Amino acid sequence: MVLRTGPAGKHILDVTLFFTTTSGGVRRYLLEKHHWLREHTRLKHTVLVPGRHTAGLPYDVMSFASPPIPFGGGYRLPLRMRAFREQLARLSPDLVEVGDPYHVAWHALRVARERRVPAIAFCHSDIIMLARSILGKRGGRAAARYAAKLYDRFDRVLAPSEVVAGRLREAGLCNVEIQPLGVDVELLTPAAREPELRENLGIPRRARLLVFAGRLSPEKRTGDLAAALRLLPPNYHLLVVGAARAGRHGDRLQFLEYQQDRRKLARVLASCDAFVHAGDQETFGLVALEAMACGLPVVAARAGALAELVDRSVGETFMARDPADLASAVSRLFERDLAEIRRAARRRAEARSWDSAFSIMLGRYTRLLGTSRPSWSRVTHAG
Numbered sequence: 001m002v003l004r005t006g007p008a009g010k011h012i013l014d015v016t017l018f019f020t021t022t023s024g025g026v027r028r029y030l031l032e033k034h035h036w037l038r039e040h041t042r043l044k045h046t047v048l049v050p051g052r053h054t055a056g057l058p059y060d061v062m063s064f065a066s067p068p069i070p071f072g073g074g075y076r077l078p079l080r081m082r083a084f085r086e087q088l089a090r091l092s093p094d095l096v097e098v099g100d101p102y103h104v105a106w107h108a109l110r111v112a113r114e115r116r117v118p119a120i121a122f123c124h125s126d127i128i129m130l131a132r133s134i135l136g137k138r139g140g141r142a143a144a145r146y147a148a149k150l151y152d153r154f155d156r157v158l159a160p161s162e163v164v165a166g167r168l169r170e171a172g173l174c175n176v177e178i179q180p181l182g183v184d185v186e187l188l189t190p191a192a193r194e195p196e197l198r199e200n201l202g203i204p205r206r207a208r209l210l211v212f213a214g215r216l217s218p219e220k221r222t223g224d225l226a227a228a229l230r231l232l233p234p235n236y237h238l239l240v241v242g243a244a245r246a247g248r249h250g251d252r253l254q255f256l257e258y259q260q261d262r263r264k265l266a267r268v269l270a271s272c273d274a275f276v277h278a279g280d281q282e283t284f285g286l287v288a289l290e291a292m293a294c295g296l297p298v299v300a301a302r303a304g305a306l307a308e309l310v311d312r313s314v315g316e317t318f319m320a321r322d323p324a325d326l327a328s329a330v331s332r333l334f335e336r337d338l339a340e341i342r343r344a345a346r347r348r349a350e351a352r353s354w355d356s357a358f359s360i361m362l363g364r365y366t367r368l369l370g371t372s373r374p375s376w377s378r379v380t381h382a383g
Contacts, residue, residue, distance in 0.1 A: 007369045008042035013091055015108050016099030018124060019049035020074035024215055025286040026099055026124045029181055034058055036358045043365070046091055050104075051076035062091075081107050093117060095369055101127050101150060109153055118368040121154040122179065126283050126304075128167050133219075133281065144171040151175075155368060160284035161305035179364070182357035183289045183349050184262070190295030190346065192266035201254060203237050208334060211272035211296075213241035213265065214279075214287050215258075221301075224278040226253055227323035232330060238276070241268055270294040274333060277306060280320040285309045293349035297341040299329050314345040 014033070018026040030047050035058075037045045050066030064084050066076035078084050081103070088096075088111045096112040097120040098105045105121065112119035128147060132140030148171045151157045158179040159165035168176045198205055210229070214220055222240060229238045229252060236252065243255035259265040269275070275291035280303035282288075288298050288309055300310040303320035310317055318329040333341070 007366060009044070010094040010365075010369050011044040011046065011092060012037065012095050012097065012365060013046050013048060013088070013093035014097045014099060015048040015088065015104060016124075017050055017075065017077070017102060017104055018100050019047075020051075020076075025181065025284060028286060029124075030099070031057070031061075032182070032184065032354050033358060033361070034060060036354055037362075040355075040358075041362060046093070048088065048091070050078050078104060085111050089115065095120065095365060097122060098154075099124055101125060101147065105150060118155045119153075120156045120158060120364075120368070121151050122158045122160075123151075123164055123168065124160065124283060126164050126167060126281060128171065129281055129304075130219075148172045156364065158364075161308055163305050163308065164283050177364070179361060180352060180357050181284050181286050181289070182352055182354035183286070183293045185293050185350050185353050187262055188266045188269070188290050188293035188349070190270055190342070192263070192270040192294060194267040194271045197268065197271040201239070202248075203239075203254070204235075206235070207237045208235055208274075209237050209239060209272045210274050210276045210299075210330065211239045211241065211269060211291070212276050212278075213259070213269065213291075214277075216240070216242050219279055219281040221278040221280060221321065224321065224323045224326060225276055228276075228278075228326040228330065229253060231324060231327035236330070239268070239272060241265070265290075266294060269296060272296060273338070274299060274315070274330070276326070276330065277301065278320070278323075278326060279306065280304055282306050289349055289352060292345035295342040295346045297333055297338060297345055299326065299333055301326075314341060314348055 014030055016026055034045050034047060037043050045060060047061045049063055051063055064078060064087055065080060066078040069075050069077050085107050088108060095118045096108050098108045099122050109119050128140055128143045131143035151173055157168060157173055157176045159168060159176055160179060160181050165176050165178050203209060212225055216222055225238060229236060238253050241256045242258050246256050248254050269291050275288060275296045275298045277288050277300045280301050282304040285306045288300055288306060291298055292314060298310045298315035300306040300317055301320035302317045316329040316333045318325040
């Protein structure tokens, strides 16, 4: 174990609504950070999440009472906010980091201010673009005003990509910093390849096997993947990881369940030929980076943060929401030197390890914890 610098004995508390048994990037970030801080620092770290999602997780991952949201995909909404604030205060944090922009953020901020400790907001969700895509330009402007009102009260606002940081700055925020996410390059590796995977799934050995992994929510646009597959020759097959249950849709499209075991996910990714991602609202694109760590070329939409992560050196890009252009990008990829692209993809992932990401994060924590008084301009009172 290599210890990094950092104030000993201080307590970092993460709180977010974005945590379920099948949630993606935020859950991965929190659990990876928990492990890294325990291994490399003397900081205490606690994760506080809604509902009962802590079975099998470290004892420092705690829950607060929250009823499930109907048809909410496992997400929960806390209602007893005074009890939530009391629970948070009893944990005696020295720094609070909030990972969602909803009512929990206001109440966590209130506790931080009452305790006179620093508060960080991490913008894992691009609420401005989300509102704009659902409600149009007027909705986007309203979301921008809300984001500015909320985030201006935090000591730091972290964005995982340039596109999210730019959106927040356009909303008038000045306290925005880019905090990249990372990848476990030891667990996710080309060496995880499992030669028997295709045979076990009934996929021809010589098939060109495309894969996508993630929540099957509308913004992931998995329908575009299926549409592009129909435009490709019969030797192309698509494996979609993240369904409620495994199943086959025709001869060339197959679904696997969500892979909570990261080793199993690594084996699936490393056993395919290329990763495809049609999502157009990614705030970072963590699963694309995980695929690159497994040595996969990536075909991604030129939209959101994917445009920052994927270029021609590691794969191909296409116009978002255009299955025909997606199919053309896949065809172009397989006309190139795939071995060289795989090596480039792996190198890019190695340069973005969790160790690198959390070393940057630790510097932020150290500077804030070394400040005698956090730099807020006003105290926030939530109802």
